[in-house]
Amino acid sequence: MDRQVRLQCRLIKENTMALEEKNKKTANNSINRISGRKYFFVFLLTCGIFIVAFAVASFFNNQKIAEIKSTEDQISIDILSSETQFEILQQSSCSIVNSSILSSQLATLASELSAAEAAHGIDSSDVITLKKYYSLLEIKDYILAEQIYKQCDARPISILYFYSNKSTCTDCTKEGYVLTALRDEYPDLRVYSFDADLGLNAIETLISLYHVGSQLPVIVVNGTTYEGFQSLDNIQKIIPDLAVAAGTSTTATSTVATSTKGISSKK
Amino acid sequence: MDFPTIMLDISLFCGLYFQIFLLVTFFDGEEKEKNAKSLTETTHATLPTVSIIVPCFNEARTVKKTVMSLLNLNYPKDKLSILVVDDGSTDNTHAVATAVVAHLNTANGFKNIKVVRQENGGKYTAVNYGIRQSTADIVGCLDADSIVDPQALIRMIPFFNDKKVMAVTPAMRVDTHLPRPATILQHIQRTEYNIGIFTKRVYAMIDAIHVTPGPFSIFRREVFDTIGLFKHAHNTEDMEIAFRIQSEGFRIANCHNAFVYTITPNTLRKLYRQRTRWTYGFIRNLIDYRRCLFNKKYGNMGMLTMPFAVIGIGFVFYFVGLFMYRGGVFIYNMYERISTVGTIGLTFSHLSFASISTSFTEYFHSFYFSLGMTSVLGVMLLATTIYIVFKSKKMAEGSAKLSRDIVYFLCFYSFVAPLWIGKSVYNVVLSKKTPWR
Numbered sequence: 001m002d003r004q005v006r007l008q009c010r011l012i013k014e015n016t017m018a019l020e021e022k023n024k025k026t027a028n029n030s031i032n033r034i035s036g037r038k039y040f041f042v043f044l045l046t047c048g049i050f051i052v053a054f055a056v057a058s059f060f061n062n063q064k065i066a067e068i069k070s071t072e073d074q075i076s077i078d079i080l081s082s083e084t085q086f087e088i089l090q091q092s093s094c095s096i097v098n099s100s101i102l103s104s105q106l107a108t109l110a111s112e113l114s115a116a117e118a119a120h121g122i123d124s125s126d127v128i129t130l131k132k133y134y135s136l137l138e139i140k141d142y143i144l145a146e147q148i149y150k151q152c153d154a155r156p157i158s159i160l161y162f163y164s165n166k167s168t169c170t171d172c173t174k175e176g177y178v179l180t181a182l183r184d185e186y187p188d189l190r191v192y193s194f195d196a197d198l199g200l201n202a203i204e205t206l207i208s209l210y211h212v213g214s215q216l217p218v219i220v221v222n223g224t225t226y227e228g229f230q231s232l233d234n235i236q237k238i239i240p241d242l243a244v245a246a247g248t249s250t251t252a253t254s255t256v257a258t259s260t261k262g263i264s265s266k267k
Numbered sequence: 268m269d270f271p272t273i274m275l276d277i278s279l280f281c282g283l284y285f286q287i288f289l290l291v292t293f294f295d296g297e298e299k300e301k302n303a304k305s306l307t308e309t310t311h312a313t314l315p316t317v318s319i320i321v322p323c324f325n326e327a328r329t330v331k332k333t334v335m336s337l338l339n340l341n342y343p344k345d346k347l348s349i350l351v352v353d354d355g356s357t358d359n360t361h362a363v364a365t366a367v368v369a370h371l372n373t374a375n376g377f378k379n380i381k382v383v384r385q386e387n388g389g390k391y392t393a394v395n396y397g398i399r400q401s402t403a404d405i406v407g408c409l410d411a412d413s414i415v416d417p418q419a420l421i422r423m424i425p426f427f428n429d430k431k432v433m434a435v436t437p438a439m440r441v442d443t444h445l446p447r448p449a450t451i452l453q454h455i456q457r458t459e460y461n462i463g464i465f466t467k468r469v470y471a472m473i474d475a476i477h478v479t480p481g482p483f484s485i486f487r488r489e490v491f492d493t494i495g496l497f498k499h500a501h502n503t504e505d506m507e508i509a510f511r512i513q514s515e516g517f518r519i520a521n522c523h524n525a526f527v528y529t530i531t532p533n534t535l536r537k538l539y540r541q542r543t544r545w546t547y548g549f550i551r552n553l554i555d556y557r558r559c560l561f562n563k564k565y566g567n568m569g570m571l572t573m574p575f576a577v578i579g580i581g582f583v584f585y586f587v588g589l590f591m592y593r594g595g596v597f598i599y600n601m602y603e604r605i606s607t608v609g610t611i612g613l614t615f616s617h618l619s620f621a622s623i624s625t626s627f628t629e630y631f632h633s634f635y636f637s638l639g640m641t642s643v644l645g646v647m648l649l650a651t652t653i654y655i656v657f658k659s660k661k662m663a664e665g666s667a668k669l670s671r672d673i674v675y676f677l678c679f680y681s682f683v684a685p686l687w688i689g690k691s692v693y694n695v696v697l698s699k700k701t702p703w704r
Contacts, residue, residue, distance in 0.1 A: 034563060034566050034567050034570050034571075039570075039571075041291070042284060042288045043284065046280060046283050046284045046287055049287075050280065050640075052643075057639030061639055177603070177608050178607060180608075181609075232607075232608050232609075
């Protein structure tokens with residue numbers, strides 16, 4: 001009898017404990033409940049915002065690409081225009097020739113190229129195409145300027161600058177600083193900078209014409225090639241006419257490169 | 268897409284997800300609060316006895332105001348007791364507190380107030396001493412640099428009608444009761460505290476409060492018998508107890524209109540030390556309670572607030588590092604330029620603040636502002652942040668007008684907060700302890 005009572009008591013106690021444990025678990029669950037639906041709903045909402053952001057960004061990107069295309073069209077016209085200028089130049093006196101048409105277009109293009117590089121990165125195919133157009137226009141401007149100076153019996157003050165964006169060209173950044181500083185100091189100086197790795201036939205032709213080696217940076221002044229880093233003093237010694245130009249200049253005609261190791265764009 | 272851009276996009280996704288979660292919870296919870304029956308059906312007879320502990324260490328300047336604010340509480344005086352625990356102050360805190368108590372005993376006839384002194388052992392020992400002495404149903408704590416609104420306690424008590432609620436937190440504000448915010452940093456903190464009121468209200472709705480602040484959090488006395496007293500907890504005992512209460516399956520409520528006014532640090536140095544201690548303590552407590560991370564058993568605390576805190580701290584640390592690295596590269600480039608060509612072309616205008624900031628912005632341009640989708644997301648995150656800032660102000664101060672507190676906060680907070688987050692992570696990684704003062 002005693003044993004039965006003890007057994008019953010034990011069963012009651014065990015049941016009570018189990019019930020208490022169950023209640024505790026239920027209570028805990030009700031307190032620490034998480035709403036999976038809410039987590040998922042918020043996830044969908046956030047993804048929705050991402051999609052909207054992507055759509056808005058794509059819209060602006062397309063606008064930018066359209067701008068680049070329009071710039072490329074403009075460059076084609078400019079190149080044609082420069083060829084016409086050559087022909088005019090053959091038949092005219094130097095006083096009526098305007099040598100700054102291409103230069104001003106180059107400055108605009110340089111700014112657009114800077115913006116495109118910032119937006120799409122220097123490896124973007126659109127940017128590379130734009131850069132090729134820019135380089136072509138530079139070469140055209142260089143040839144036209146040479147022609148004008150020849151026709152008018154003047155000495156050109158221009159520098160061809162070959163650089164590379166690769167990390168192996170440690171002095172290219174420094175050369176960029178030097179040329180930017182020179183251009184600031186002597187606004188009549190024309191600096192044409194070319195990315196030697198761009199893979200443009202016209203640049204390759206210049207490279208072989210002026211015997212530009214693999215040791216960049218390289219500058220070419222009046223047909224003479226100077227390899228390696230050239231300091232400010234060196235360049236001033238190479239082009240003694242700079243000092244004269246500094247005193248007579250009224251307009252900025254120098255041109256620019258835009259990539260990281262080129263020359264900073266002139267606004 | 269480069270690695271920093273991917274990290275930036277992920278951080279923006281996390282930031283947006285978290286803020287949207289808070290807003291959805293807030294609107295949902297606010298609606299429920301409106302529909303719920305009033306919690307204030309508590310009569311004098313059913314009001315519990317309350318004991319408030321005031322731990323002080325060198326608080327001679329403020330202890331009188333703090334005690335007087337407690338006496339002004341709209342609560343039956345026969346159900347309220349105050350215990351000032353001097354934690355071995357080296358100034359005349361004890362003398363000031365004793366004089367205040369003597370005055371209250373004689374002039375106001377308020378007898379339920381005592382001052383005790385103990386050897387300096389840290390704030391948590393002073394509070395524990397008070398808890399052991401107390402026999403009241405509810406035990407509260409009020410830091411001696413804070414002042415409590417007269418209606419605070421009576422608004423907080425009804426939350427204990429829910430048997431699972433073991434603590435109730437107040438709404439902390441910086442306001443005109445104390446010296447007006449004077450410095451830019453204090454203006455920033457005013458907005459920061461207002462945002463705290465918003466987030467605590469939302470956290471309480473999802474049972475994920477991570478701190479029961481020293482200024483006037485109140486506890487059901489029995490909780491200390493169940494889960495134990497305060498611990499040292501890396502000088503952030505108020506965070507640890509919150510983690511412990513919730514990890515044991517109990518609730519912490521928040522009374523968003525029970526205001527407590529606190530003094531904020533007025534210099535960067537003081538603020539930096541205070542916030543480094545808080546953040547360091549928070550990270551260490553996160554580590555101590557890592558079992559809760561991504562654990563459904565611990566509800567939203569384990570699945571949302573703790574993981575996002577870890578992610579947030581990680582991102583801040585990463586971007587601070589990246590910003591410093593890029594800033595270093597920028598300075599190096601400037602140095603190289605000057606050492607190569609001197610100051611040619613570097614006129615005074617180049618060195619003006621506007622010019623430098625423009626160059627700096629241009630330098631970071633490609634990283635921060637020209638990413639298309641990233642900048643659009645950044646604008647959206649900023650928009651939700653601004654909404655929360657104004658909503659918080661409305662909740663805390665009753666008006667949502669644009670003020671300089673908000674302007675300063677939006678302009679400068681993201682520049683100062685990384686200072687202590689970076690330092691705290693650094694201290695945690697190198698196991699360097701962060702002192703109280």
